[in-house]
Amino acid sequence: MTTTAAETLSVVVEREISFPPEKIWRALTQPHLIEEWLMKNDFKPVVGHSFSLRGDWGGVLDCEVLAVEPNRMLSYTWNFKHDDAAYNLRSVVTFTLTPTGRGTHLRMEQSGFRPEQKQAYGGAHAGWQKFFANLDQLLARAD
């Protein structure tokens, strides 16, 4: 068997949220709201827009918007450049919103972790738990 594409791993987080997709979409796409649950940013919901996500401690992610379907799907690159291959990350984050009888099913997939990037992969698991906890709090108090 010939394998030309390298296997990569994804982190997937899914949540049932008791708010409509339109409200969640605002939290995913408005910079001042993104900052409250994720990171400081210069996001715009425009395909091809390059932006950064900035951690408080000086670290920066390089991102580019790949796909925008209002209230349904948002996808962007989530890249971190580093000389050490263990930390050099090229990944894609995709949010999918599906309306349910009670609100919205929100799915987040971050794909692109190489099998040897165990630390980054494990860290992303922990990180998204925190980000989604922040998002829950934001949605509970936001209009």
Place this chain on the structure above:
Amino acid sequence: MTTTAAETLSVVVEREISFPPEKIWRALTQPHLIEEWLMKNDFKPVVGHSFSLRGDWGGVLDCEVLAVEPNRMLSYTWNFKHDDAAYNLRSVVTFTLTPTGRGTHLRMEQSGFRPEQKQAYGGAHAGWQKFFANLDQLLARAD
């Protein structure tokens, strides 16, 4: 007037903590404790040791221990390499512990922000508030 050295800015945070320096020193120098209040790491309290601080979202800081005086002073570089000069950070973090009648005066200075790095500087202010809040919680529950 000729100025050859570039001016840099520092973030300084000071706290009065009701625990002795020895307990705070452990939180500053033991990797599993550092992880609880700051970030994942491979720190060792040895001058010249290179280590990384790893954010959950895949970002990494490159660090090197500069000075270790047990229970009194700890200093290390806190660098972030980025092609964009606005984000490229070369800084030094220094913790100073002074015993007081009631516990310890803890001072943290992060120096090296260039005047134009307003975002990184402002972010560090916010970041250290969070880190020190985490440290307070850790100290309250740790032996």
